[in-house]
Amino acid sequence: MNGLGALFERLKAQYKVWRNIFFVILAVLVGLNFVINTHEPHFGLDKYPGFFAGFGLIIGLVMVLVMKKIVQPLIARKEDFYGDI
Amino acid sequence: MATSSFIHPALGFLALALILPFLPGRQWKWLLLLPPIIAIWSIFTVEPGVYGTIPYLGQQLIWGRVDKLSIVFAQVFAIMSLIGMVYAMHVEDKGQHIAASLYVAGGFGCVFAGDLLTVFLFWELMSIGSTFLVFLNRTRESVLAGFRYFLYHTVGGLFLLAGLLLRYKATGSFAFDLVAPTAGQYYDWLILIGFCVNAAVVPLHAWLPDAYPRGTVTGSVFMCAFTTKTAVYVLARGFAGWEVLAVAGTCMAVYGVLYACIENNARRILSYHIVSQVGYMVAGIGIGTAMTLNGAVAHAYAHILYKGLLFMGAGCLLYSAGTAKLDKLGGLVARLPWVMILYMVAALSISGMPIFNGFISKTMTITGAAEAHRTILALGLEIAAVGTFISVGIKLPYFAFWGRKPTNWEIKLKPIPANMYVGMALAAGLCIAQGLYPQMLYHYLPFHVEEQYVPWTAWHVLQALLLLSFSGLAFYVLREVITPHAKLNLDFDYFYRLIGKGVLRLVCKPIAWIDDRWTEAYRAGGLRGLLLLAAGTVWFDKKGIDTVVDGSAYTVRNVGRVGAKVQNGSLQDYLALAAVLALCVFGLVWYFG
Amino acid sequence: MNFSPTLVVPELFQFLLIMALFIQSLGNRDWEPHVERWLPFFAGLGLFVSIVSFKSSGVMFYDVYKLDALSQFFKITIAAGFFVAVLNATRQPTLEGEKRSDYYMFLALSAWGLMILSSATELFTIYLALELSSYSLYTLIPLRAHDKGAAEAGIKYILFGAVATALALYGLSYVLASQQTTYIAALATKSWAWADAPMAVVGLSLFLAGMFYKLALFPFHFWCPDVYQGTSNETAAYVATLPKLGAVVILVRLATLLKPGLEITTTLAWLGAISMTFGNLCALAQKDVKRMLGFSSVAHAGYVMVGLVAGTAQGLAAAAFYALAYVAMNLLAFWVISRVASDGRNLQLDDLNGLYKRAPSLAFSLGVGAFALVGLPPTVGFIGKFFLITAAWNQGYNWLVITLAVNSAFAIYYYLSLVRHAYTEDTLTEGAAPDTSAFSVVGAGLLAAVVLVLGMIPAPLFEFAIAAGQGLMH
Incomplete structure (x- = not known):
């Protein structure tokens, strides 16, 4: 394990710090959205500040939940289902 | 020049x-x-x-x-x-x-x-x-x-x-x-x-x-x-502006990321992503305005670079650890730090993070779609962008390199040859260069637009960061749910195989039946007759032809043997024979000629 | 007199080679560089020089020496044949060390004589060039490591040759007496019917006898099998190929005199027919490979006659092309023989047994050569015979063409017996092993490639031959 790897090890150990920095960045970005905004909304709603933040979050949550919890149980089979492994 | x-x-x-x-x-x-x-x-x-x-x-x-x-x-x-x-x-x-x-x-x-x-x-x-x-x-x-x-x-x-x-x-x-x-x-x-x-x-x-x-x-x-x-x-050359492509492209874009969220094999995730990203391009071609066409071309250009880099990164994992399955990998960041870094360059590119080249290409297509008043399509493409970041940008590297495990020392890693790193570095360098200096790519775009698209505006950057970071938040919230499992997810190939098997059964059963009947008839009647004919021909050949041919061949050879005896080695005989035979031939020709 | 050195660059180059070899032959074996080191390169350069000079045209020396498409075509083939023969002879186990430079000098001298022969358009010049090339060869035949058989072959060659050239000179005197000129161009304008000029016809027949001796046409072929068998393999490679080219070029020039229907033309046709048949029949009975190839040369001389009696530009072109094809095929066959007999002995058919195991590339090249000599596609032998048949059909000698076809069938037996022994029989354990070095294999491969490529793409060369033939017929 070379120096770069050791660096990442140390960073991984401090993941809580990174997580908190991440949340701060999220808040800052939402704040900026009130200041910087588009003049030509694509969807009409995106002129409201926080639209893309909410869009990203909701769509992400919905997508993962629907796919993993609803769709995958329906279409998942064992790995060798077709017999060609 | x-x-x-x-x-x-x-x-x-x-x-x-x-x-x-x-x-x-x-x-x-x-x-x-x-x-x-x-x-x-x-x-x-x-x-x-x-x-x-x-x-x-x-x-x-x-x-x-x-x-x-x-x-x-x-x-x-x-x-x-x-x-x-x-x-x-x-x-x-x-x-x-x-x-x-x-x-x-x-x-x-x-x-x-x-x-x-x-x-x-x-x-x-x-x-x-x-x-x-x-x-x-x-x-x-x-x-x-x-x-x-x-x-x-x-x-x-x-x-x-x-x-x-x-x-x-x-x-x-x-x-x-x-x-x-x-x-x-x-x-x-x-x-x-x-x-x-x-x-x-x-x-x-x-x-x-x-x-x-x-x-x-x-x-x-x-x-x-x-x-x-x-x-x-x-x-792009032949079918620009066909409506069906616009719709199909958006469907592809969303479909691909949906599957990518639930797949386990890293290269399979990336493959579904190809479907998704190509969907952007196909949609751009289908909408057909100069900006969306340019966007499709720019996206193709950038996509080749960052998708290649993604596959190279996943290829390094496969080469080194022997598997690309995310449920078997994890905790590798300390042992493969450069692979992680180069992979993340591509991952951020594909997601459209500013500084990387996905940012300057992807948003062009979406903006173009919106400007052509195709709101549903633009929405679909934004949804796909969210899914892209979640699956390729976070899920794949997270479960490969971190995965909430301590450094994984059990997996034996083959050392990765230097040329693989060089290739990845080349691609990563180009991704970053194009992201910082978009004119490098825009210069070559073929279709003429009145207003050149400018990616590096404050709003574009903020919008991208917002979208991506909150998608990241969604991942963080659901990180236990999105854990990959070793399963095969049924896709349309189920139907392809069904059709293939059906055609095979169709060909095999009826045609095989006909073939069986035919073989029977052939064996009973045709083959017996043929064998009789063959026997007759062999008899004729042996008794008739061979005696004639072999006989004539032996005769010719014996004539040759006799003729060769003339060459007895004696010079006087040669000279005499030459003179006599020449005179004979000349004489005969003059007499009869 | 009109001597222009730029027109005769190939001859001058060959002459310089002879001079260099002469100087080297004055010394002993220790003189560096050894002749085998430098001669092949310069022989190759000579080939290049000939190719570059192929557009030369003009007359020199009071019209006895003519450079036209025909002469340059033959010079190129002579240079090529000389190059291959030299390469072949560099590995000659039966040649003593001191005699090597002399050997090559005489070889070069003989080739030089043949080059002069291709350009000679006057009977005395032809005679002189013929003698130059023949005398040089007489010295080479006996050079085979104290072998009595080689000495006997040499004596036979000299004496038979002496009689033949004496007859030729005698015939030349008759022609000079009755036609008052010895220039071929002038002779072409005279009448050659027996009724008009009997003495001239007799004279021409005797002169042609000298050419037929060189070509080994029946009945002047008796020296051929004995000489091939007696001399060393590498010398036989030269003797079997290049002198025939010289004879063919003279016959092609003289063919302008041979209108179809004349008695002299019919005589040639008959001689050709008997030559083919007799040569093939005798070859059937042979067990010594070189002797068999000697009889096959007799047969091939007959094939060339078919083109000559046709009397058209195509016929002459076909004869010239077939001569070239014959040289290529025979050089290939003799190359393989020289390499298989790495101790210089005479190969019997049984010595070829199992060659496909011992030296597969040599066996394959031998197969290509045998197929070419039979006249099977896609080799140059097939194309040569095809051109001969199409040129001679319906020119009044259809019976001769049919004889050619029937004889090709006879010939299949003994040529393919070479292949049969090489591929289907198993090795007998005596005899030295064949030479399977890179030199041998690459040479055989390249010659086989030439035979195949010329067979598949004959057009460029054949058009050249047609141009030469048409130049003559006008």
């Missing part, structure tokens, strides 16, 4: 494929870099025009149609072929290099083809080359996957062939130009289907996640770049 002649980039690769089997020793590896370099030089110095026309069947086949659209695609193909060859330099198996060279040659040939027949020729060459890139992985899984891939692509090629032949019959020409969306005939639809197979349009896409994860480590890097982008090129 511009030249008025044109060295077709495919020639270098074809030459390499021809001579590689005959080169001895170990230094031939450096020769692999020569065709890409020649290709890059050729493309950067060529003047637009038409080169290499070959007359055939009363038509002109054009092998070198060079204009802005083909130059931009050929340029990125050439750069990617160099990166791919550098990445593959460590491979000892010459067959893989030959297959890759033929494949790349096919890609160049399609891009520079000016008529449909040439496109078909190189289309099939690409199909063969890529099939071998899958076969040469030499596992049972890969061989079966390669076989399915080849069958499927042959059928796709047949659609193309049928379409172009019917088109020739109807219009009398093989020319390959834009078909107006309102003027499409049934043969144009056949050609479109043929192209869409290679472009992996849903529902014709299932070959891609079936075959690409099973290719060789280096082969999949080539395949991800060329087949689908050649299809994008031909769609």
Whole structure:
């Protein structure tokens, strides 16, 4: 394990710090959205500040939940289902 | 420096494929870099025009149609072929290099083809080359996957062939130009289907996640770049503005990321992503305004670079750890830090993070869609962007490199050869360079827009950061849910196999029945009669012909023996015989002549 | 007198070679560089020089020496044949060290004589050139490591040759007396019917006898099998091929005199027919490979006659092309024989047994050579015979063409017996092993390639021959 790897090890150990920095960045970005905004909304709603933040979050949550919890149980089979492994 | 002649980039690769089997020793590896370099030089110095026309069947086949659209695609193909060859330099198996060279040659040939027949020729060459890139992985899984891939692509090629032949019959020409969306005939639809197979349009896409994860480590890097982008090129050339493509593209974009969220094999996730990203391009082509077309081309350019880098990163994981399955990997960041960094460059590119080249290309398509008042399509593409970041940008690297595990010392890691790192670094460098200096890419975009799209505005940056970071938040919230499991998710290939089995059963059962009846009749009647006839012929041959032929041969030989006795070695006899025989012949001729 | 050195560059180059060889032959074996080191390169250069000079045209020396397409074509083939023969002879186990430079000098001298012969258009010049090339060869035949058989072959060659050339000179005197000129161009304008000029016809027949001796046409062929068998393999490679080219070029020039229907032409046709048949029949009974090839030369001389009696430009071109094809095929066959007999012995058919195991590339090249000599596609032998048949059909000698076809069938037996012994029989354990070095294999391969390529793409060479033939007929 070379120096770069050791660096990442140390960073991984401090993941809580990174997580908190991440949340701060999220808040800052939402704040900026009130200041910087588009003049030509694509969807009409995106002129409201926080639209893309909410869009990203909701769509992400919905997508993962629907796919993993609803769709995958329906279409998942064992790995060798077709017999060609 | 511009030249008025044109060295077709495919020639270098074809030459390499021809001579590689005959080169001895170990230094031939450096020769692999020569065709890409020649290709890059050729493309950067060529003047637009038409080169290499070959007359055939009363038509002109054009092998070198060079204009802005083909130059931009050929340029990125050439750069990617160099990166791919550098990445593959460590491979000892010459067959893989030959297959890759033929494949790349096919890609160049399609891009520079000016008529449909040439496109078909190189289309099939690409199909063969890529099939071998899958076969040469030499596992049972890969061989079966390669076989399915080849069958499927042959059928796709047949659609193309049928379409172009019917088109020739109807219009009398093989020319390959834009078909107006309102003027499409049934043969144009056949050609479109043929192209869409290679472009992996849903529902014709299932070959891609079936075959690409099973290719060789280096082969999949080539395949991800060329087949689908050649299809994008031909769609941009021939079918720009077709509404069906706009809808299909958006469906593809969303479909791909939905599957990518639930897949387990890293390269399969990336394969579904190809479907998704190509969906952006197809949608851009379908909408058909100059900005969306430019966006599609820019996206293709950037996509080749970052998708290649993604596959290279996943390929490094596969090469090093022996598996690409995310449920088996994890905790590798300390042991493969550079792979992680280079992978993340690509991952952030594909997601559209500012500084990287996805940011300058993806948003162009979406903006173009919105400006053309296609709100639903733009929405779909934004949804796909969210899913992209979640699955490729976070899920894949998280579960491969971190995965909430301590550093995984149990997995034995093969050391990764230096050339793989060099290839990845090249691609990463280009991704960052284009992201910071977008004019590098925009300069080559073929379609003219009044207002040049400017990516680096405060709003664009903020919007991208917002979208991506909150998608990241969604991942963080659901990180236990999205854990990959080793499962096979059914896709449209279920239906392909069903159709295949049905056709097979159809052919086997009735036709086999007929064949059985026929064989019976043949054996009872025909064969017996034939054997009788044969016996008769043998008798005739032995008793009749052979006595005559052998007899005459023996006679001739005996005559020869007698004649040769004349040559008795005595010089006086020779001189005497010469004089006497000459006089006899002359005399006879004068007397009777 | 009109001497222009730029027109005769190939001859001058060959002459310089002879001078250099002469100087080298004055010394002993220790003189560096050894002749085998430098001669092949310069012989190759000579081939290049001939190819570059093929457009030369003009007349010199009071019209006795003519350079036209025909002469340059033959000079190129002579240079090529000389090059291959020299390469072949560099590995000659039966040649003593001190005699090597002399050997090559005489070889070069003989080739030089043949080059002069291709350009000679006057009977005395022809005679002189013929004698130059023959005398040089007489010295080479006995050079075979104290072998009495070689000495006997040499004596036979000299004496038979002496009688033949004496007859030729005698015939020349008759021609001079009755036609008052010895220039071929002038002779072509005279009448050659027996009724008009009987003495001239007799004279020409005797002169042609000298040419037929060189070509080994029946009945002047008796020296051929004995000489091939007696001399060393490498010398036989030269004797079997290049002198025939010289004879063919003279016969092609003289063919302008031979209008179809004349008695002299019919005589030639009959001689050709008997030659083919007799040669093939005798070859059937042979066990010594070189003796068999000697009889096959007799047969091939007959084939060349078919083109000559046709009397058209195509016929002459076909004869010239077939001569070239014959040289190529025979050089290939003799190359393989020289390499298989690495101790210089005479090969019997049984010595070829199992060659496909011992030296597969040599066996394959031998197969190509045998197929070419039979006249099977895609070799140059087939194309040569094809051109002969199409040129001679319907020119009044259809019976001769049919004889050619029937004889090709006879010939299949003994040529393919070479292949049969090489491929289907198993090795007998005596005898030295064949030479399977890179030199041998590459040479055999290249010669086989020439035979095949000329057979598949004969057009460029044949057009050249047609141009030469048409130049003559006008």
